[in-house]
Amino acid sequence: MxxxxxxxxxxxxxxxxxxxxxxxxxxxxxxxxxxxxxxxxxxxxxxxxxxxxxxxxxxxxxxxxxxxxxxxxxxxxxxxxxxxxxxxxxxxxxxxxxxxxxxxxxxxxxxxxxxxxxxxxxxxxxxxxxxxxxxxxxxxxxxxxxxxxxxxxxxxxxxxxxSSGESLHKRGYKLRNHPAPINEVVAAAMIQLSGWHGECDFIDPMCGGGTLLVEAAMQAMHIPAGFFRRHYGFMRWKNFDRETWNKVRKEAAILEDVPINFYGSDINRRFLEIAESNVFSARLKDFVTLERKDVADTKPVRTPAVVMMNPPYGERLQVEDLTALYATIGTTLKHQYAGCRAYIISSDMEALKAVGLRPSLKKTLYNGPIECRFLGYELFAGDQKAHAINKKTQS
Ligand SMILES: C[S@@+](CC[C@H](N)C(=O)[O-])C[C@H]1O[C@@H](n2cnc3c(N)ncnc32)[C@H](O)[C@@H]1O
Structure with a gap:
């Protein structure tokens, strides 16, 4: 008792x-x-x-x-x-x-x-x-x-x-930190807002330390958010009930495998190493493929896929020409990701305009104290107008 x-x-x-x-x-x-x-x-x-x-x-x-x-x-x-x-x-x-x-x-x-x-x-x-x-x-x-x-x-x-102690965004899988990470809670929310439930491949072509990839894989495989976390505030209370806690943990129904893949890439080798160690500590090495690549050279292995990214905002990572980088992201999505859904989070409203695609989803989110826009795009082959007309004539 x-x-x-x-x-x-x-x-x-x-x-x-x-x-x-x-x-x-x-x-x-x-x-x-x-x-x-x-x-x-x-x-x-x-x-x-x-x-x-x-x-x-x-x-x-x-x-x-x-x-x-x-x-x-x-x-x-x-x-x-x-x-x-x-x-x-x-x-x-x-x-x-x-x-x-x-x-x-x-x-x-x-x-x-x-x-x-x-x-x-x-x-x-x-x-x-x-x-x-x-x-x-x-x-x-x-x-x-x-x-x-x-x-x-x-x-x-x-x-x-x-009852939590340290903030719950500290999931316990991050062995190493990227200098400009997306908060795990925000990453999880972006995935939920996209409506993706693990039905197709998930790609992050600017993956940094791999937060979006790990959060996506954990959601698809039903791995509880706190699975890798060892400490919670309530564990240090005098009335901690270990038996009930163990029962709650057993409620998790983790999938051993999923019929989809997770692809991450980044231009920076050092950041990819961080992603590698985080993916490894989340025991997701067999599901996540990591590669060093410029975003401009990426494309989905198969479609449809969801591509989600958190490009530099120029606040914590300095980039020479943010507008040019965001324009490259837009062109890459348009020409190489037809048939996919894309999602971008950024605090740089001007740079986001350079993506040049019409968003179908717009939300304001906060990456910690940084106000950001979270934008979603449906990427069709050809131009959007033609696609809309096509859809109308088919229905
Ligand atoms: C804001 S960070 C992403 C952080 C990541 N979401 C995380 O939680 O760790 C942006 C990343 O974009 C990468 N990047 C910048 N320019 C790139 C390019 N042209 N192609 C691919 N990655 C690029 C940077 O190396 C950096 O790791």
Whole structure:
């Protein structure tokens, strides 16, 4: 028996994500069995039991972290705020000899700074431990056993405990980092937004460290997002239920093989080596072909295929002539990828215009703090107008 924990009780959670990914995340959570999913700003609220919390951490590809709400209360002064947090049984999660951190956000509140709210909450937790055990946990901002989040909006406060620990975009398969990677959560979202479900080959002709390839292969083979990750915040809680966690992991139905291929290429040998080690650590070496090539020299092995890329934006990787590079991408797609669907993410709106193709999908996404456009193109043989007329006369 685990102390203090009712595994079946319905609890309230918040899954955090990037702006504009909320509907995707809500869909993922609902498919995993979450109840009352509600889209919020950069977050989705949901309900479920402890197994659902483990499941969200393990399977959700578009979540950054999962917070479990412990308290919601109103207060009018510091004393009331302190007392409400003091009454919260933090010892369910944390030992007196453990480490913790409290983060706070405030909107329109009596607190002048988030730091003040977090210090007051931290004092309340520590004082409770001192009263109970004559000893108090210490604060560790780098690697705490337990992270608390306090969110204050006007006179209402909510206290959460962070079940994820490190952000969930850290999947555990990246042995080496590319200098300008796409965030794994954004990569997973791009693949979901494209509507590709593993029915045809997947190509990334500017693959860098291979994030899009690995995320695509993991989706096609139903490999859980957290399959390679060893640590989650909840594992360091006193009430961690290993048995339920193991049961949740067994819910994965990983495919041994898929009848499609994944192709990645990049002009830079050093970056390809990074992709190689990441593909290897994700145990996908047998499914992903990597080659050194200029994007202009690429073409699909068979069609239809989905081609997805994250060209340099000129922010972290310097490119001599971005407009010329994007124009080359456009020409290559038009002439070498007829019959495919193509997707490009970039923060450089001017360079994107140089692609010169009419997008059928346009979304604003955020690669971390960088605002980007995600554009999709249907690539037909001949010109688009002729294709549209052809389609009309056939139907
Ligand atoms: C933004 S990075 C891609 C990062 C990758 N999505 C990841 O997550 O690691 C852009 C990549 O385009 C590559 N690149 C630049 N010019 C290229 C070209 N002409 N042909 C092929 N790749 C090129 C760069 O070497 C770089 O690795």
């Amino acid at each position: 685990q102390p203090f924990l009712n595994m079946e009780k319905t609890e309230y959670f918040i899954a955090k994500t990037f702006a504009n990914l909320e509907p995707l995340l809500a869909e993922e959570l609902a498919a995993l069995g979450a109840q009352n999913c509600q889209v919020m700003s950069r977050a989705v609220a949901f309900e479920g039991d402890m197994a659902m919390m483990y499941r969200a951490n393990y399977f959700c590809r578009t979540a950054l972290r999962i917070l479990w709400r412990q308290r919601k209360f109103t207060f009018t002064n510091n004393r009331q705020f302190y007392e409400q947090i003091f009454d919260f049984p933090a010892e369910k999660f944390l030992g007196a000899d453990g480490t913790m951190v409290v983060h706070a956000t405030i909107v329109d509140s009596i607190f002048r700074t988030p730091l003040f709210a977090s210090l007051l909450a931290k004092d309340a937790v520590c004082d409770r431990f001192r009263d109970l055990y004559d000893e108090r946990p210490s604060v560790d901002k780098e690697d705490p056993d337990v992270q608390f989040f306090v969110h204050v909006y006007q006179n209402e406060a909510q206290l959460f405990v962070d």
